[in-house]
Amino acid sequence: MSGVAVTKMHGAFNDFAVIDRRNADEAFDLHTFARRICDRRGGVGADGLILIEPSKKANARMRIFNADGSEAEMCGNGLRCAARFLCEAGEGDRFRIETAAGVLSAEVMSQGETFTIRTQIGTPHFEPRALPFANAAYVEIGNPHVAIFEKSLDAIDLKQTAAKLQQLLPNGVNVHVVVAVDRGRLDVRHWERGVGLTQACGTGAAACAAAALRFGLAESPVAVHVPGGVLAVEWDGAGEAFLTGPAVRVFDTTVAALHAAAV
Numbered sequence: 001m002s003g004v005a006v007t008k009m010h011g012a013f014n015d016f017a018v019i020d021r022r023n024a025d026e027a028f029d030l031h032t033f034a035r036r037i038c039d040r041r042g043g044v045g046a047d048g049l050i051l052i053e054p055s056k057k058a059n060a061r062m063r064i065f066n067a068d069g070s071e072a073e074m075c076g077n078g079l080r081c082a083a084r085f086l087c088e089a090g091e092g093d094r095f096r097i098e099t100a101a102g103v104l105s106a107e108v109m110s111q112g113e114t115f116t117i118r119t120q121i122g123t124p125h126f127e128p129r130a131l132p133f134a135n136a137a138y139v140e141i142g143n144p145h146v147a148i149f150e151k152s153l154d155a156i157d158l159k160q161t162a163a164k165l166q167q168l169l170p171n172g173v174n175v176h177v178v179v180a181v182d183r184g185r186l187d188v189r190h191w192e193r194g195v196g197l198t199q200a201c202g203t204g205a206a207a208c209a210a211a212a213l214r215f216g217l218a219e220s221p222v223a224v225h226v227p228g229g230v231l232a233v234e235w236d237g238a239g240e241a242f243l244t245g246p247a248v249r250v251f252d253t254t255v256a257a258l259h260a261a262a263v
Contacts, residue, residue: 003254004028006037007085008044010248011077012200013228017043018050018085022060034065037255044253047195050078052085060086061098066194074101074142076202076231076243080117083108084247087115101142109244118244121203124210124235129169137211141241143193144173145207149215153177153189162191174201178208180217187225199228206241209233 007018017037034049036042048064055061062082064075079097083106087093093108104120122142129138135149146165150156155177162175172193179187188208190201205224212218213235221234235241 003256005252006044006255007252008046008250009050009081009084010228010250011080011202012226012231012245014075014077014198014200014202015046015250016048016050016064016075016078016081017046018052018081020085020089021051021053030065031069031071035067035069038067044255047192047198048072048075048078050075050082052082055098058096058098058103059091060095063100066192067196068194070194071100072143072194074099074122074203076119076121076142076204076206077200077245077247079104079106079119079121079202080115080243080245080247082106083117083119084115084249087111088249099142113248115247116244117247118242121206121233121241121243123238123240124207126211126214132164132168137207137214138173139207139211141207141210142203144169144171145176145204146173147176147178147204147208147211149178149180149211149217151179153179153187158189158191159197166193174204174207176201176204176208178212180212181225183217183219184221185223185225186212186218190226200226200231200245202231202243202245205231206233206235206243210235210241213237 038046051063053061064072095106106119110116125140175191209222224231231245
């Protein structure tokens with residue numbers, strides 16, 4: 001293999017290296033490759049690696065690897081990037097994309113330098129957990145999240161708090177500090193498993209919005225302001241949540257692959 005075609009993309013500056021593997025017939029070590037390509041000093045630099053693969057029950061399958069090489073269940077911002085990639089590959093503007101969290105729909109709402117894309121994000125599930133905060137919620141929405149409500153984004157040390165929560169929850173967890181500005185707006189900072197602090201987290205934004213709605217602090221739709229931009233979350237309190245936000249194509253390149261067993 002001479003090289004792997006890679007597209008750098010981001011959704012609200014949560015950035016990814018995207019590879020189209022729908023017609024690939026050669027295997028390589030995806031965990032090691034993810035670590036190398038996401039390295040901001042020696043690789044393309046990204047929060048994660050997205051693989052677009054064939055699917056028997058949807059238009060395509062999306063797999064997401066974190067910067068540390070671990071595979072994640074879902075990625076809301078990555079889902080929008082996958083939808084833009086498929087759209088620009090001539091596959092249309094409405095998709096069903098298979099993920100480890102289920103088959104989710106995506107629709108391109110507008111096109112330009114920045115695409116606006118609305119996706120299903122999953123159904124939020126709240127679980128009782130012994131958390132060291134009175135103002136927090138544990139939410140599963142494709143992957144696990146803890147949303148901690150505070151009066152300011154700097155009220156806690158997010159990195160330190162996230163490190164402690166990784167010890168309390170055996171499978172790890174994404175951690176977010178949330179400020180309910182008013183009933184239509186949340187301000188949020190994110191820490192993601194396998195990555196660290198990020199500019200945006202799509203499933204995290206949805207989890208925070210769902211928690212705010214459950215606590216009576218907000219009304220749907222909710223504008224979630226994150227360091228990388230604004231994401232809109234819709235949820236009726238019972239069924240599927242929806243996430244709308246940007247998807248940007250940054251550049252295309254080719255990188256060398258690492259030969260090993262596929263995973």
